[in-house]
Amino acid sequence: MASPALERLRIDNPTIEFSEGDARRLHHPHDDALVVTIQVGDYNIHRVLVDNGSSADILYYPAFQQMGIGRERLVPTNAPLVGFGGARILPLGTVTLAVTIGDYLQQVTRNVTFLVVDCSSAYNAIIGRPTLNSWKAVTSTYHLMIKFPTNHGIGELRGNQVSARKCYVAMMEMDNHIQAMNIEERRVATEPTERLEDVLLDEAHSKQTTKIGTLANPTVRQELATFLKENRDVFTWSHEDMPGIDPSVMVHRLNVSPSFPPVRQKKRTFAQERDQAVAEEV
Template sequence: MTGSVPKMLRIDNPFIGFSKEDAWRLHHSHDDVLVVTIQAEDYNMHRVLVDNGNSVDILYYPAFQHMGIDRERLVPTNAPLVGFGGTRVFPLGVVTLAVTIGDYPQQITKNVAFLVVDCSSAYNTIIGRPTLNSWKVVTSTYHLMIKFPTDYGVGELRGDQVAALECYVAMMEMDDHLQAMSIEERRAATEPVERLEDVSLDDSQPEQTTKIGTLADPTARQGLATFLKENRDVFTWSHKDMPGIDPSVLVHRLNVSPSFPPVRQKKRVFTQEKDRVVVEEVCKLQEVGFIREVYYPDWLVNVMMVKKSNEKLRMCVDFTNLNKACPTDSYPSRRSTSWWTLRPNTSC
């Protein structure tokens, strides 16, 4: 006896809408980007940015290499990509991949022409307007999901809020790096308007110096140097010189509702490389007095290791669940309530 696959009823022009239930799985308030997972060829591709403002579909070269795609599939192109700053990037070529989104039977599979770009990014690929329009996609950044019509109803693809936050941290590191490079290039291209001279702020510590211009008359320069020496306490030479604000003046605390009991997370196991970085970062924070060791904690949250653009690891703490335990803030801030980053020069 052989079974037969039941025929599914085709639905023409299904209604697409969003409801409150679509946002229940998210942490609010948020301003995260829409990061999804798609199936490209035989790969489940994570960290895919859905960008309505992008006029092209982009596949970054590291992802292209990881997929093992033959370079002979690249079709040459001479059209450069132009960013907001006017910078031009020339793609390595165009590759066409079969992309599938959604769950069967509410799914679609279509060929997408990606521009392969060899530059740093926290994302593997970017889906822009050409593909979104061809899929007839409706996006909702509030619900962090997209919906699209299929022959058998409305398909949907949900965003990954944790991946969006990780990409945000990584892109911030890259932005800092690119900004520094841009500043260095400008300095190399322009001549300084005046020569600078070193001024020692403390005779007992000659390494503590600053610079002032030489175009002013000697009397003004001497007065400025005297003023800087008298106020040298505003300068910092190491992390130990930043003790923070006296608690009698200002104290930052988490407004956690008493109805939420403390939670001790299960200890996370890291690789030897990540363990070494965690120990180094914790020791730095302990030495300067930014953190202290606590015995028998009522609550415990694991650190998260995020890889920066220079391949080094950065230690972060994911406090996303605090959004559930803290009453709504009238002035929400992602960096203060959802995703805290521990740096040697940051006091939490």
């Protein structure tokens, strides 16, 4: 029989694990995002992205407005967010709201401080590492599920695969969407150590250029430019210059369910001048 101290340790630190049964309801194979529904105050917020790579919890402004929260509750902040493309956006402010996940009795409620962002997104909110860590949550993108400890055992929050795919399509259709996920670290701006100059590698192709530094003496720079021109064949300017890429390095595939057979769309007819333009582009 286990000692009372060991039993107490198991209760305070329950083991969290996933099984194949947890993934039985999903369509496989998949690379879908983990998109869930959470309770924020008195509202159920759908289309919430769970992102382990995000250093911030984000609430998009349209959802903030629909919840009827006054802007006077926003606390100003000067920490910009940085997206994958390097774009920066300054949040409108922060707001702290009670978030509940799980089913009674296996649920947790924590106050979450969201950065409120006014930009295009298919999601209503993003849950990042700060909240996941406060929940002591374990996420599985394969099972599309979050598991977390509660006072009454292990709680679960399942992702919505259909909603995840709809959000993915919506994000792809946006012209200027910004998926800002990380708080920018404050850094001292530094100037470049040297100015760069362009080197034309091929006189017949004005766009085939590279850059070299200007701190070296003119003789060294001329020798370097000559060397680059003589070896310009190692540069790639289009996909045609990179034939035979090994699939282990990079491969493209469609994220579709194998249970759905491919369907050929009906051929469209165009006016003669448009048809010719399409043929030339293809």
